[in-house]
Amino acid sequence: MWPVTGEPPVWEGFRDADLARRLVNRIRDRVARELGGHVTLMEVCGTHTVAISRTGIRSALRGAVTLVSGPGCPVCVTSQGDVDAMVELASRGLTVYTFGDMMRVPGTTDSLETVRARGGRVRLAYSAADAVAHAASHPGEQVVFLAVGFETTAPGVALALRQARDLGLDNFTVYPAHKLIPPALRALLDREEVRVAGFLLPGHVSTVIGRQALSFLARDYGLPAAIAGFEPVDILMAVDRLTEMMTRGEAAVANMYPRAVREEGNPLALQAMWSCFEPCDASWRGLGLIPASGLELRDPWRDFDARCRHGVSTFEAPVRPGCRCGDVLRGKILPPACPLFARACTPARPQGPCMVSSEGACAAYFRYERGDGGDCRGEGSGAAGPR
Ligand code: SF4
Numbered sequence: 001m002w003p004v005t006g007e008p009p010v011w012e013g014f015r016d017a018d019l020a021r022r023l024v025n026r027i028r029d030r031v032a033r034e035l036g037g038h039v040t041l042m043e044v045c046g047t048h049t050v051a052i053s054r055t056g057i058r059s060a061l062r063g064a065v066t067l068v069s070g071p072g073c074p075v076c077v078t079s080q081g082d083v084d085a086m087v088e089l090a091s092r093g094l095t096v097y098t099f100g101d102m103m104r105v106p107g108t109t110d111s112l113e114t115v116r117a118r119g120g121r122v123r124l125a126y127s128a129a130d131a132v133a134h135a136a137s138h139p140g141e142q143v144v145f146l147a148v149g150f151e152t153t154a155p156g157v158a159l160a161l162r163q164a165r166d167l168g169l170d171n172f173t174v175y176p177a178h179k180l181i182p183p184a185l186r187a188l189l190d191r192e193e194v195r196v197a198g199f200l201l202p203g204h205v206s207t208v209i210g211r212q213a214l215s216f217l218a219r220d221y222g223l224p225a226a227i228a229g230f231e232p233v234d235i236l237m238a239v240d241r242l243t244e245m246m247t248r249g250e251a252a253v254a255n256m257y258p259r260a261v262r263e264e265g266n267p268l269a270l271q272a273m274w275s276c277f278e279p280c281d282a283s284w285r286g287l288g289l290i291p292a293s294g295l296e297l298r299d300p301w302r303d304f305d306a307r308c309r310h311g312v313s314t315f316e317a318p319v320r321p322g323c324r325c326g327d328v329l330r331g332k333i334l335p336p337a338c339p340l341f342a343r344a345c346t347p348a349r350p351q352g353p354c355m356v357s358s359e360g361a362c363a364a365y366f367r368y369e370r371g372d373g374g375d376c377r378g379e380g381s382g383a384a385g386p387r
Contacts, residue, residue, distance in 0.1 A: 014229070014231030014232070014234055015231055015232055015233065019233055020232045020233055020236055023236035023239075023240050024057075024060045024236065026240060027064065027239055027240050027243055028061065028064045030244070030247060031243055032064065035243060038063070038064060038066070039066075039197045040065075040066045040068060040197055041065060041067055041068070041196055041200055041239065042069070042070045042198075042199050043068075043070065043072065043199075044072040044184075044185065044199060044202055045072040045202030045203070045205070046069075046073035046074070046075075046076070046358075046359025046361075047202070047203075047230055047359060048072065048200060048202065048203075048228065048230065049072065049364050050358070050364045051230050051231075051232070051235060052235060052364075053364040053365065053367070053368035053369050054368050055235075057236065057239075059369075061239070065239060067239075068194075068196065068331035068334065069329070069361035070184075070188065070199075070330070071181075071184045071284060071286065071287060071329045071330070072181075072359075073329075073353075073354065073357050074149045074153070074179065074359075075099070075357040075360070076325060076328075076329055076354045076357055076359070076360050076361075077179055077284045077285050077286070077287070077329060078148050078177055078285060078353065079285050080107070080318070080319050081314045081316050082175075082177045082283070082314055083353075084108050084109075085307070085312050085314045086107075086112065086175060086177075087109075087112060088312055089175065089310060090115040090120045090121070090122050091110070091120060093120075093121070094121070094143070094310065095121040095123065095134065095138070095142065095143045095144070096120070096123070096144050096146060097125040097128075097131035097134065097143065097144065097145045097146065098112055098123075098124065098125060098146040098148075099124070099146070101356060101357040102146060104350060105353045105356050105357075106320060106350065106351065106352070106353075106356075108318070127156055128156055128157045128160030128161075129156075129163065131145035131172065132145075132160050132163050132164050132167070132172055135164065135169050135171050135172035136167055138171075139171060141171060142171050142309075142310070143173070144174070144306045144310070145160070145172070145175070146175045147178055150178065150180065150202075151178075151180060151205050151208045152204045152207070154178045154273045154277060154295055155208065155269040155272040157276075158275060158276035158277065159272055160174075161174065161276050161297075161304055162276075173306035173309045173310070174304050174305065175305075175307065176294075176297055176305060176307075178277070178295040179282055179284065179294055180279065180282075180294065180295065181202065181205050182213055182216065184284060184290060184293055185199070185214075186216070187290045188287070188331075189217075189221050189223075193287075193330045193332070194331045194332075198223055198224040198226070198242045198246065199217060199223065199224075199226075200226060200228050200235070200239065201214055201217075201225050201226060201227040201228065203229045203234075203257045203260060203261065206260075206261045206265070207260045207261050207265070207266060208266050208273075209270070210262055210264045210265025210266075211227060211253055211255045211261060211262070211263050212265075214227070217251075218251040218252045219251075224242050224245035224246060224250060224251055224253075224254075225242070225252075225253045226238035226239075226241045226253070226254045226256045227255050227257050228257055229257040229259070229260065234257060241254045273295075276297060276298065277296065277297060277298060277301075278298040279293075279295065280292070280295065281293065282295075283314075283316070284329075285326055286329035286330050287329070287330065319352070322340050323345070323351050323352040324337070324338040324352075325353060325362070328354050328361050334361075335354065335364075336365060336370075338362070341362060341365070341366070345362065346366065347363055347367070
């Protein structure tokens with residue numbers, strides 16, 4: 001094992017079971033001896049949420065470390081009003097391209113899937129370039145790409161917009177619903193929504209925006225945080241580093257994913273993103289309106305905005321009665337505390353996006369965590385650890 005201090009090694013064994021076990025033991029031992037027996041951390045990435053459940057990390061750390069989910073699943077945080085607007089676009093006979101996970105998210109009355117079942121032209125996209133290619137080959141159709149995601153996906157959408165402009169397409173538009181992670185974390189902390197001891201930060205987003213863009217967590221809020229990759233040892237190394245910082249009373253944002261994340265991020269991706277988008281206030285499921293937390297098209301790209309081109313408005317819409325996705329996304333509860341979990345709400349009959357999305361916390365708990373006790377009791381984070 002590497003020394004307790006210093007940079008993580010360049011390692012081949014990110015799935016090494018023996019190393020993972022030793023890390024688990026070290027974390028548990030440290031928490032027991034030096035941190036009062038229990039800490040609560042928040043992961044802010046849907047891919048982490050799934051990996052933590054799928055690999056058994058949540059279970060292995062149970063009793064010592066509670067990992068609650070934050071607003072890190074892009075499909076889950078898309079507001080009900082945006083879902084309804086997307087459904088309306090699809091209902092008007094436009095050709096709508098979407099990532100697969102958006103398809104089954106329930107709107108107020110319909111989902112994209114039910115519109116498609118009635119004959120609507122809703123297609124799955126692997127990237128925005130699929131929608132551009134379709135628009136180029138079907139000049140008689142108006143094609144809309146539903147741009148959902150974080151800083152990770154926005155640069156690709158920007159490149160697709162450039163491609164559409166270069167091809168002279170007048171039948172391609174984008175519904176801009178991108179979200180930015182740093183303002184959401186600020187909102188959570190400013191509103192004192194969460195009381196967690198530290199953050200496990202998203203590797204994908206950090207690859208684009210860089211470690212620096214997240215350093216405010218330590219500087220302004222005095223919290224430790226660690227950027228993590230997605231293999232079991234990646235995640236455990238980050239938790240290990242977090243608990244180590246906590247024992248020392250140290251507040252820093254550690255880059256535990258240096259093979260992908262740089263201090264300043266990816267300048268080319270950032271340049272592409274900011275050339276087409278600018279920050280705007282955005283509505284998040286569970287968090288409401290957060291200033292400068294979304295992306296809208298800047299001049300001269302506004303003509304590609306589907307909302308303007310096709311005259312669709314976004315209204316605040318009520319969420320489904322009983323669904324507590326908003327509380328799950330703020331780390332207020334763990335999924336089993338929702339009264340609908342595994343009863344009225346299952347992956348086959350989802351009542352909220354957190355059960356639809358492959359990166360949703362409810363789907364991860366349903367698939368990997370049912371029946372093993374522990375954190376599946378329910379009320380989560382709340383409060384268990386110091387900030
Ligand atoms: S279990 Fe279903 S209804 Fe409850 S919070 Fe999760 S997605 Fe929403």
